[in-house]
Structures are given as structure tokens and as C-alpha cells.
Amino acid sequence: MSAMKTALLGLPVLWLLRRIFFPYLWKDLHFFYRAARYTKYVEDSLKRIPPFLMLDMFYHQVSVRPEKPFIFYHDETHTYKDIDLKSNQLAWALKKYSNLEQGDCVAVFLGNEPAFIWTWLGLAKIGCPMACLNYNIRAKSFLHCFRASRAKVLIAGPELKDAVEEVLPILTEEGVQVYYLSRESPTGGVESLLDKVEAASDQPVPASYRSEVTGESPALYIYTSGTTGLPKAAIISQARLLISSSLSTLSGVTTDDVMYIPLPLYHSAGLMIGVRGCIQQGASIVLRKKFSVSHFWDDCRRYNVTVFQYIGELFRYLCNTPKKDNDKDHCVRLALGNGLRTDVWKEFQERFGNISVFEFYAATEGNAVFFNYIGKVGSIGRSNFLLKLSRPYHLIKYDVEKEEPIRNNSGHCMDAAKGETGLLVAKITEKAEFIGYAGDQSQTEKKKLKDVFQKGDLYFNSGDLLMEDKEGFVYFQDRVGDTFRWKGENVATTEVADVVGMSDFIEEANVYGVVVPFHEGRIGMVSVKLKEGQHFDGEKLYTKVIEYLPNYARPHFVRIQDDIEVTGTFKQRKVDLVKDGFSPLIIRDPLYVLDEKEKTYKPMDLNTYNTILDRKAKL
Ligand SMILES: *[C@@H]1O[C@H](CO)[C@@H](O)[C@H](O)[C@H]1NC(C)=O
Ligand SMILES: *[C@@H]1O[C@H](CO)[C@@H](O)[C@H](O)[C@H]1NC(C)=O
Numbered sequence: 001m002s003a004m005k006t007a008l009l010g011l012p013v014l015w016l017l018r019r020i021f022f023p024y025l026w027k028d029l030h031f032f033y034r035a036a037r038y039t040k041y042v043e044d045s046l047k048r049i050p051p052f053l054m055l056d057m058f059y060h061q062v063s064v065r066p067e068k069p070f071i072f073y074h075d076e077t078h079t080y081k082d083i084d085l086k087s088n089q090l091a092w093a094l095k096k097y098s099n100l101e102q103g104d105c106v107a108v109f110l111g112n113e114p115a116f117i118w119t120w121l122g123l124a125k126i127g128c129p130m131a132c133l134n135y136n137i138r139a140k141s142f143l144h145c146f147r148a149s150r151a152k153v154l155i156a157g158p159e160l161k162d163a164v165e166e167v168l169p170i171l172t173e174e175g176v177q178v179y180y181l182s183r184e185s186p187t188g189g190v191e192s193l194l195d196k197v198e199a200a201s202d203q204p205v206p207a208s209y210r211s212e213v214t215g216e217s218p219a220l221y222i223y224t225s226g227t228t229g230l231p232k233a234a235i236i237s238q239a240r241l242l243i244s245s246s247l248s249t250l251s252g253v254t255t256d257d258v259m260y261i262p263l264p265l266y267h268s269a270g271l272m273i274g275v276r277g278c279i280q281q282g283a284s285i286v287l288r289k290k291f292s293v294s295h296f297w298d299d300c301r302r303y304n305v306t307v308f309q310y311i312g313e314l315f316r317y318l319c320n321t322p323k324k325d326n327d328k329d330h331c332v333r334l335a336l337g338n339g340l341r342t343d344v345w346k347e348f349q350e351r352f353g354n355i356s357v358f359e360f361y362a363a364t365e366g367n368a369v370f371f372n373y374i375g376k377v378g379s380i381g382r383s384n385f386l387l388k389l390s391r392p393y394h395l396i397k398y399d400v401e402k403e404e405p406i407r408n409n410s411g412h413c414m415d416a417a418k419g420e421t422g423l424l425v426a427k428i429t430e431k432a433e434f435i436g437y438a439g440d441q442s443q444t445e446k447k448k449l450k451d452v453f454q455k456g457d458l459y460f461n462s463g464d465l466l467m468e469d470k471e472g473f474v475y476f477q478d479r480v481g482d483t484f485r486w487k488g489e490n491v492a493t494t495e496v497a498d499v500v501g502m503s504d505f506i507e508e509a510n511v512y513g514v515v516v517p518f519h520e521g522r523i524g525m526v527s528v529k530l531k532e533g534q535h536f537d538g539e540k541l542y543t544k545v546i547e548y549l550p551n552y553a554r555p556h557f558v559r560i561q562d563d564i565e566v567t568g569t570f571k572q573r574k575v576d577l578v579k580d581g582f583s584p585l586i587i588r589d590p591l592y593v594l595d596e597k598e599k600t601y602k603p604m605d606l607n608t609y610n611t612i613l614d615r616k617a618k619l
């Protein structure tokens, strides 16, 4: 009797103890179980002969739901079968007119349109990887990215004609075949492709055309702005492409979902998580030529959107629109993405209704992932002790001033304490591999950190500073070194500094990002030293910046300094500049601000400063 009593009394005590000490235990276990099951599925797919890859999953969906809408695009609806046939036509057209062979890379320079997707699938059918060029890049950056992929063919959107013509002489010299995805070409040396696609057969493409493709074959090249210099082409293998759908699966996307992808398809989020994820589930995609905040909810209602992908900025833009009566009138149930901050997260849910947010952390080329499967506001994910066993990672103590990990007397790195900000590094293993970048091996080596905890060990250096709290929730803090994020894009400071330095009155430029209240990320700012006897010419600088840099990378503020301070290792010092920000109340040096209307950098006054703080300026 008394034993029974004790047991009965004990149960609530146990329950209470678990609540206090392991409040997330079941959710952690459950998530781990699902993640492990998915990993097993991917491993089995790769073991099959021939391996069952992304394209095979697409074929599967075409066979079970041919008439289901795959892509909604403005007034167009493309079913799974439509896209299958269209990609056959692309494959046959390229087979006929280009010199492509299995394994050759094709670069695409296209906007967010169905053609991006059927081109990708068509290329997969003939065993060709695709390099996804960012349609904002131009000139030197363009050539750098294109060459890194060693693409033999370029397929460009006709609306990007000017950018293509700018680099055409060099591409032609290098023997590249260039096509516009249109019915005719206004440019000598560039062929039209759409007419050839439309005239081509839509019969299935034989599997022999891709017979050499394995899990290790490159499937995609996706560009990331690294810590230094020009963008790098991350190599995405077929195996990695296969596993990238784990994000949509684990976040609970199903066949019945309609996913709105407002992110650019040239990034891994839009293509590998969005499109690839929808193919895995047989779900539908909504695309739009150009993202529009004012059309966002109308689009959601029009296409019955249930899931959308985001970056933190998107929530800000949506929250900044005027309130409407029908703000909660939609069937969106899930938002999938990263970079959402606590304040906007709450404001968003209060205003637009009970939409679950599935925040995650993953780098295109990285080997560490976090998932916030609990829905903890503000956190990028959870440090699940079981997941950590399969993909070991650490947050290590980091010296922000010196821009390097702190090492102890024996030369090893040290774990950051709970609640302390540290650099995320993830052990490179067979299961958590880091393939690296195409073209330049030294870039790949630079991302590896050696002798971290033991002599000879090897870690991937994420370049991200994170913090883990006592409960195991992980929070994003900052990026290290020479990049910052603005409008969802990484900006490499050295690349911007090169462009600013092209102006003949500038001796040296130091580029960094500064925080603007109510905005995600950091906006570009440059501190410049003028050449002896020269004066600052805002119009000249403006012209250079507009010509060579995409809008997110253009420095918005300029500070004139007599000297550019360097660190002990002759790196430009940025810490204090970043702290000063762009406030004319703090900075005594001359300050200028980019003015798109006047097409110049004009002196920054208190009035302009206040307009920015009052959220009235367009940044
Ligand atoms: C959205 O749902 C409504 C009501 O169920 C339906 O009538 C309409 O056809 C759907 N729209 C699309 C694009 O599927
Ligand atoms: C919000 O939605 C989730 C599932 O999507 C549900 O479990 C929860 O009860 C809902 N909360 C409110 C306040 O409606």
C-alpha cells in the first residue's frame, strides 16, 4: 500500500523533475529520431544502383501526380508533367546545338522564373551540373564567378543583355557558347535558345545521357561571399542536394503544401531548400518575377499558399506595411527560413496570425546545421545532444579584435562558456564533409581550421559567431571578419574596397558594415583616405559604385579620415569604426551619404540622419 502510495506520489515528482531539468527531452528525442530516419533514407537512396538522386525523385512525382501544379508563376500554371516535357526539350535542344558532354557545367544567369527550374532539370537529364550566377553581378565579378565553375555554356535571360554584352568578347575568346533564353538574339555572337527548345522533341531523355552521375558528382555551383575577396563557387554534390531536402521534410512540409519562394533561386535557400524540398514532397511552388512586399499577401491568398520561405528582412518589410483588415485572412501555416529576430517575430505573429516559424541555420557549403523545432522565439536552433554526436561542432572562444580564435598555452582552442559568444566550428568527417569551392583550392583551405582541440584535427570555420544559452538554444550574434550581411546577401568588404579604390582621388578605402536601427544586418560604409591635395568627389564615386556593385553592396555612407588605422598584423582596423556607426553626432570627420536621386554622395547632415532613424529613408 505504502509502496503504491510512494509510486503514485513519485510520478508527479518525476514529471516535475523532467519539466525542470529536461523540459525539451521528448521533443529533442523525437526530432533526433526523425532526423536519423531521414539520414537513413538518404543513405539508402545513395546505395541503390544506380543511385536514386534528385532527378529520380522528380520523375517519381511526375509519374504519381503528372497533372498537379508544380509551379505557379503570375498567370501561368505549370504541372509536373509540363515541366518534365519542357526540360526534355531543353535537354534535346542542347544536345543538338551545343557541344556539351556529360559532366560539363552550364552557367545560368536567370531571374526567378519557371525556366530556371526546367533548365536545371533539363541539365540534370543530360548529366550536366549547373552554376547559378547571381543576376546582380557584373563585369569583373561576373567573369570571376563564371570561370570558377569552368562552365562551357552560358544561358542568360534576355533582360540581362547589357551585362552579357559587357563580358561577351572575353567569353567568346575563351570559347564559351552563349545563349539568350529567348526566341531571337539581338546580340552578335549570342544565339537564341527558346526557339530551339520549343522546336525540340519532348520525348524522354535516355538515362545513358547521365550514366556517369554518382552521389559525388557536382550537381550545382552556388556562390557565397566568403570572408575575403570575390564570391566563391561552393560545390554542391548530388549527395548534398539529396540531403538538403531534410529541411523541408523535418519542418513538416507535405504534398498538400503550396510554398511561396520569394528568395532568389541562385542561392541555396531558394533552390536547394525551396525547390528541391517541394520536389521531394511533390508540393507546389509559387514564384514571382520580382519580389513585392505589397503583393505578398494577395499572392498568398490567390495561390492558397500554406508555407513560405523567408530571410529576416522579409518579416521586417511585411511588418512595415500599413495594417489592413484582412491581414489574418490567408491559409499560411508555416514560415521556413533564417535570420528572424525576436522583436519582429512577435510583432509578425500578433499581426498576421498563428503562423509557425521554423528557423534554421545552415551555410551553403557548411557542415553544421541547427533547427529550431521548438519554435523558441529568436533562436536559430537547438543544440540537440544526439545530433551533436553525429555532427560534432563547437563554439570556441574568439578574439574579435585580432579576428582569430583564442588559443591557450598549448596552442589549442577553448570552448566558449554557455551564454558566451563563440565562433562556430564543425568537425570535418565523412558524414559531415566539407567539399569546398571550385577553382581556387586556397579558398577551400582557408575555411579549414586545424589543430583545434588536438594536433591534426580539422574543422570547418563557419565565420559565424553564435551563442548557446543554458537550455541549449543557439542564437546568431554576428559574422566575423571581412563580410557583413545586407538585404540577405553577404557583402565582401575587400571586393567593395577594390571598387571604391578605383576612384583616382582615393588613396585607401576601408569597408565595413554598420547597424541601422529597425533593419536586419548591416549597411555598407566606407572610410577613405584621400590622396594628397585631392578633394572628395561624390559624383565620381557614385558612378563607380553604381557601375560595379550590386545595390546591396554599395556603401551607403562615406567617412573621410586622415589615416586608415591598421592592426599589428597590418589588417585594417574596423572595430571602432563599426562602433561609431554613421552618426554625425559622434563622428567629427566629414561624412557623406549616398543619394540616388541626385546621383551622388552628398554631405550627411543631422536632418538626413534623423530621417534614417525615423525609418523614413529608403535604404
Ligand atoms: C484556392 O482555394 C480555393 C478554395 O478552396 C479554390 O477555389 C481555388 O481554386 C484555389 N486556388 C488555387 C490557385 O489553387
Ligand atoms: C497555433 O497553431 C498551432 C499548430 O499550427 C496550434 O497547435 C496552436 O494551438 C495554435 N495556437 C493558437 C493560439 O491558435
Ligand SMILES: *[C@@H]1O[C@H](CO)[C@@H](O)[C@H](O)[C@H]1NC(C)=O
Residues within 6 Å of the ligand: 408, 409, 410, 411, 412, 413, 414, 415, 452, 453
Ligand atoms: C588547452 O586547451 C585544450 C583543449 O581545449 C585542453 O585540452 C588543454 O588542457 C588546454 N591546455 C592548457 C595549458 O590550458
